[in-house]
Amino acid sequence: MNPFEMVVAIVAITAIASVVRAKYGAGSSCASSRGRRTGAADMPPADNPEADRLRGEVKALKERVAVLERLATDSSTALDREFEKLKQQD
Incomplete structure (x- = not known):
């Protein structure tokens, strides 16, 4: 496998992994951030x-x-x- 093919393979794997992650909701691996999202909409006035x-x-x-x-x-x-x-x- 030449270097160009290897780069294309890495990009393809990364793209497929991001699609799968988005589809199945596999966000970050940190357990404390699951289910808890902080943002401006969550903050009281x-x-x-x-x-x-x-x-x-x-x-x-x-x-x-x-x-x-x-x-x-x-x-x-x-x-x-x-x-x-x-x-x-x-």
Whole structure:
């Protein structure tokens, strides 16, 4: 077996192993991490001013993105009206 064939065989074995692992859910081998996943969705909401400020900022940014999406999909006359409305707000 030449080196090129060996590299192709290793890549094929790795690909097959990752597919089998994904299909059968054989994640990490560490027993303590099985069934326990930690993430932002699992954490309780924090009651501090910094978190409240960040939530407000995220809400404002989502509203701005919604306006921008609406502007991008509307016709040009509606676009002009929205620009005027936004200029009047500031």
